Amino acid sequence: GDSVTQMEGPVTLSEEAFLTINCTYTATGYPSLFWYVQYPGEGLQLLLKATKADDKGSNKGFEATYRKETTSFHLEKGSVQVSDSAVYFCALSRGYGGATNKLIFGTGTLLAVQP
Amino acid sequence: DAGVIQSPRHEVTEMGQEVTLRCKPISGHDYLFWYRQTMMRGLELLIYFNNNVPIDDSGMPEDRFSAKMPNASFSTLKIQPSEPRDSAVYFCASTHGTSSNEQFFGPGTRLTVL
Numbered sequence: 735g736d737s738v739t740q741m742e743g744p745v746t747l748s749e750e751a752f753l754t755i756n757c758t759y760t761a762t763g764y765p766s767l768f769w770y771v772q773y774p775g776e777g778l779q780l781l782l783k784a785t786k787a788d789d790k791g792s793n794k795g796f797e798a799t800y801r802k803e804t805t806s807f808h809l810e811k812g813s814v815q816v817s818d819s820a821v822y823f824c825a826l827s828r829g830y831g832g833a834t835n836k837l838i839f840g841t842g843t844l845l846a847v848q849p
Numbered sequence: 850d851a852g853v854i855q856s857p858r859h860e861v862t863e864m865g866q867e868v869t870l871r872c873k874p875i876s877g878h879d880y881l882f883w884y885r886q887t888m889m890r891g892l893e894l895l896i897y898f899n900n901n902v903p904i905d906d907s908g909m910p911e912d913r914f915s916a917k918m919p920n921a922s923f924s925t926l927k928i929q930p931s932e933p934r935d936s937a938v939y940f941c942a943s944t945h946g947t948s949s950n951e952q953f954f955g956p957g958t959r960l961t962v963l
Contacts, residue, residue, distance in 0.1 A: 775956075776956060776957075777954030777956050778952075779953075779954065836882075837894075842892065
Protein backbone atom coordinates (compact mmCIF):
# COMPACT_ATOMS: atom_id res chain seq x y z
CA GLY A 735 0.00 0.00 0.00
CA ASP A 736 0.87 3.66 -0.11
CA SER A 737 3.40 4.87 2.43
CA VAL A 738 5.64 7.80 3.31
CA THR A 739 9.04 7.54 4.98
CA GLN A 740 10.78 10.55 6.43
CA MET A 741 14.00 10.97 8.34
CA GLU A 742 14.04 10.44 12.06
CA GLY A 743 14.40 13.44 14.28
CA PRO A 744 15.07 15.48 16.14
CA VAL A 745 17.04 17.69 13.81
CA THR A 746 18.91 20.35 15.75
CA LEU A 747 20.38 23.30 13.87
CA SER A 748 21.80 26.70 14.62
CA GLU A 749 20.05 29.75 13.28
CA GLU A 750 20.88 30.50 9.61
CA ALA A 751 21.95 26.90 8.94
CA PHE A 752 20.80 24.98 5.87
CA LEU A 753 17.97 22.53 6.39
CA THR A 754 17.15 19.29 4.61
CA ILE A 755 14.49 16.86 5.77
CA ASN A 756 14.33 13.76 3.61
CA CYS A 757 11.05 12.23 2.47
CA THR A 758 10.47 9.26 0.17
CA TYR A 759 7.21 7.68 -0.81
CA THR A 760 5.73 4.47 -2.15
CA ALA A 761 2.63 4.77 -4.29
CA THR A 762 1.34 3.67 -7.65
CA GLY A 763 0.47 6.26 -10.23
CA TYR A 764 1.04 9.95 -9.67
CA PRO A 765 0.19 11.05 -6.14
CA SER A 766 0.13 14.63 -4.93
CA LEU A 767 2.79 15.39 -2.31
CA PHE A 768 2.62 17.72 0.66
CA TRP A 769 4.62 19.11 3.55
CA TYR A 770 2.65 20.07 6.62
CA VAL A 771 4.04 21.88 9.67
CA GLN A 772 2.85 21.63 13.26
CA TYR A 773 3.90 24.36 15.68
CA PRO A 774 3.80 23.57 19.40
CA GLY A 775 0.25 23.25 20.70
CA GLU A 776 -1.35 23.72 17.29
CA GLY A 777 -2.88 21.64 14.53
CA LEU A 778 -1.16 20.85 11.27
CA GLN A 779 -1.07 23.47 8.53
CA LEU A 780 -0.08 23.11 4.92
CA LEU A 781 3.42 24.40 4.19
CA LEU A 782 3.73 23.53 0.50
CA LYS A 783 2.58 21.02 -2.09
CA ALA A 784 3.34 19.61 -5.55
CA THR A 785 0.86 17.78 -7.72
CA LYS A 786 2.98 16.39 -10.53
CA ALA A 787 6.51 15.24 -11.28
CA ASP A 788 9.20 17.95 -11.37
CA ASP A 789 6.91 20.48 -9.73
CA LYS A 790 8.53 22.59 -7.03
CA GLY A 791 6.46 23.68 -4.09
CA SER A 792 7.63 26.69 -2.12
CA ASN A 793 6.48 28.82 0.79
CA LYS A 794 8.12 30.94 3.52
CA GLY A 795 11.59 30.13 2.17
CA PHE A 796 10.97 26.37 2.18
CA GLU A 797 11.15 24.37 -1.05
CA ALA A 798 10.55 20.78 -2.13
CA THR A 799 10.74 19.24 -5.60
CA TYR A 800 8.62 16.26 -6.69
CA ARG A 801 11.16 13.71 -7.97
CA LYS A 802 9.39 10.73 -9.48
CA GLU A 803 12.60 8.99 -10.53
CA THR A 804 13.74 8.81 -6.91
CA THR A 805 10.22 8.87 -5.37
CA SER A 806 11.32 11.72 -3.14
CA PHE A 807 10.07 15.08 -1.91
CA HIS A 808 12.83 16.45 0.30
CA LEU A 809 12.19 19.66 2.22
CA GLU A 810 14.90 22.35 2.13
CA LYS A 811 15.46 25.83 3.47
CA GLY A 812 18.56 27.88 2.96
CA SER A 813 18.61 29.69 6.30
CA VAL A 814 16.48 28.52 9.22
CA GLN A 815 15.18 30.75 12.00
CA VAL A 816 14.25 29.97 15.58
CA SER A 817 10.62 30.47 14.57
CA ASP A 818 10.90 27.47 12.21
CA SER A 819 11.12 25.12 15.19
CA ALA A 820 8.23 22.72 14.71
CA VAL A 821 7.33 19.20 13.60
CA TYR A 822 7.30 18.68 9.83
CA PHE A 823 5.16 16.01 8.17
CA CYS A 824 5.50 14.70 4.64
CA ALA A 825 2.28 13.35 3.14
CA LEU A 826 0.81 12.02 -0.08
CA SER A 827 -2.62 11.77 -1.63
CA ARG A 828 -3.62 9.58 -4.52
CA GLY A 829 -5.64 12.17 -6.39
CA TYR A 830 -8.46 14.64 -6.58
CA GLY A 831 -11.81 14.11 -4.98
CA GLY A 832 -13.64 10.92 -4.22
CA ALA A 833 -12.22 8.30 -1.95
CA THR A 834 -8.71 9.39 -2.81
CA ASN A 835 -8.92 12.53 -0.67
CA LYS A 836 -7.26 10.58 2.14
CA LEU A 837 -3.78 11.76 3.12
CA ILE A 838 -1.02 9.31 4.06
CA PHE A 839 1.37 10.94 6.54
CA GLY A 840 4.93 10.21 7.49
CA THR A 841 5.90 9.97 11.14
CA GLY A 842 6.98 13.59 11.42
CA THR A 843 10.41 15.16 12.00
CA LEU A 844 11.01 17.51 14.90
CA LEU A 845 13.17 20.51 14.00
CA ALA A 846 14.77 22.52 16.80
CA VAL A 847 16.59 25.70 15.81
CA GLN A 848 18.89 27.24 18.38
CA PRO A 849 19.79 30.95 18.43
CA ASP B 850 -13.17 32.36 8.00
CA ALA B 851 -13.04 30.84 11.48
CA GLY B 852 -11.29 27.68 10.36
CA VAL B 853 -12.02 24.24 11.77
CA ILE B 854 -13.34 24.52 15.32
CA GLN B 855 -12.89 21.79 17.92
CA SER B 856 -14.16 21.53 21.45
CA PRO B 857 -13.17 21.07 24.13
CA ARG B 858 -9.49 21.98 23.75
CA HIS B 859 -8.59 19.91 26.79
CA GLU B 860 -10.44 17.05 28.45
CA VAL B 861 -9.44 15.14 31.53
CA THR B 862 -11.59 12.21 32.53
CA GLU B 863 -11.45 9.00 34.47
CA MET B 864 -11.26 5.53 33.04
CA GLY B 865 -14.68 4.16 32.16
CA GLN B 866 -16.28 7.54 31.51
CA GLU B 867 -17.83 8.55 28.21
CA VAL B 868 -15.99 11.22 26.24
CA THR B 869 -17.43 13.25 23.37
CA LEU B 870 -15.26 15.39 21.12
CA ARG B 871 -16.81 17.91 18.78
CA CYS B 872 -15.86 19.41 15.45
CA LYS B 873 -17.24 22.12 13.19
CA PRO B 874 -15.67 21.98 9.71
CA ILE B 875 -15.07 24.94 7.45
CA SER B 876 -18.29 25.99 5.77
CA GLY B 877 -18.62 24.51 2.29
CA HIS B 878 -16.20 21.65 2.89
CA ASP B 879 -17.68 18.25 2.09
CA TYR B 880 -14.99 16.02 3.60
CA LEU B 881 -14.31 15.68 7.32
CA PHE B 882 -11.51 13.64 8.89
CA TRP B 883 -10.78 12.56 12.46
CA TYR B 884 -7.15 11.85 13.42
CA ARG B 885 -5.42 10.75 16.59
CA GLN B 886 -1.85 11.75 17.44
CA THR B 887 0.37 10.06 20.02
CA MET B 888 4.10 9.89 20.55
CA MET B 889 4.12 6.14 20.05
CA ARG B 890 1.93 5.83 16.95
CA GLY B 891 2.24 9.26 15.33
CA LEU B 892 -0.70 10.63 13.36
CA GLU B 893 -3.43 8.09 12.61
CA LEU B 894 -6.53 8.55 10.49
CA LEU B 895 -9.52 7.20 12.42
CA ILE B 896 -12.45 7.86 10.10
CA TYR B 897 -13.57 10.22 7.38
CA PHE B 898 -16.88 11.43 6.01
CA ASN B 899 -18.02 12.70 2.63
CA ASN B 900 -21.27 14.64 2.54
CA ASN B 901 -21.98 13.49 6.11
CA VAL B 902 -21.63 9.79 5.19
CA PRO B 903 -18.83 7.70 6.73
CA ILE B 904 -16.56 6.49 3.92
CA ASP B 905 -13.71 4.72 5.68
CA ASP B 906 -13.70 3.81 9.36
CA SER B 907 -10.95 1.21 9.14
CA GLY B 908 -8.77 3.28 11.44
CA MET B 909 -11.23 3.26 14.34
CA PRO B 910 -9.38 1.24 16.97
CA GLU B 911 -12.30 -0.70 18.40
CA ASP B 912 -16.00 -0.67 19.15
CA ARG B 913 -15.53 1.75 22.00
CA PHE B 914 -15.02 4.46 19.37
CA SER B 915 -17.87 5.86 17.31
CA ALA B 916 -18.26 8.92 15.11
CA LYS B 917 -21.25 10.70 13.68
CA MET B 918 -21.91 13.58 11.35
CA PRO B 919 -25.58 14.55 11.66
CA ASN B 920 -25.21 17.56 9.34
CA ALA B 921 -22.64 19.36 7.23
CA SER B 922 -21.52 21.63 10.05
CA PHE B 923 -21.05 19.24 12.96
CA SER B 924 -19.36 15.97 13.83
CA THR B 925 -18.71 14.08 17.04
CA LEU B 926 -16.21 11.43 18.07
CA LYS B 927 -17.30 9.44 21.08
CA ILE B 928 -15.33 7.05 23.26
CA GLN B 929 -17.31 4.84 25.59
CA PRO B 930 -15.92 3.59 27.90
CA SER B 931 -12.66 5.50 27.85
CA GLU B 932 -9.34 3.90 28.79
CA PRO B 933 -5.93 5.40 29.70
CA ARG B 934 -4.49 4.24 26.36
CA ASP B 935 -6.96 6.55 24.61
CA SER B 936 -5.00 9.54 25.91
CA ALA B 937 -3.89 11.49 22.84
CA VAL B 938 -4.51 14.63 20.85
CA TYR B 939 -7.48 14.25 18.54
CA PHE B 940 -7.61 16.39 15.42
CA CYS B 941 -10.44 17.14 13.07
CA ALA B 942 -9.73 18.29 9.51
CA SER B 943 -11.86 19.25 6.54
CA THR B 944 -11.44 19.79 2.83
CA HIS B 945 -13.41 20.42 -0.32
CA GLY B 946 -13.61 17.51 -2.73
CA THR B 947 -12.60 19.58 -5.75
CA SER B 948 -9.48 20.99 -4.11
CA SER B 949 -6.02 19.50 -4.45
CA ASN B 950 -6.62 17.55 -1.26
CA GLU B 951 -5.28 20.23 1.09
CA GLN B 952 -6.78 19.47 4.46
CA PHE B 953 -7.40 22.18 7.02
CA PHE B 954 -6.83 21.08 10.59
CA GLY B 955 -8.42 22.22 13.80
CA PRO B 956 -6.37 23.01 16.91
CA GLY B 957 -7.02 19.58 18.41
CA THR B 958 -8.46 18.23 21.64
CA ARG B 959 -5.95 16.95 24.17
CA LEU B 960 -7.58 14.02 25.96
CA THR B 961 -6.19 12.61 29.18
CA VAL B 962 -7.81 9.50 30.63
CA LEU B 963 -6.73 8.80 34.20
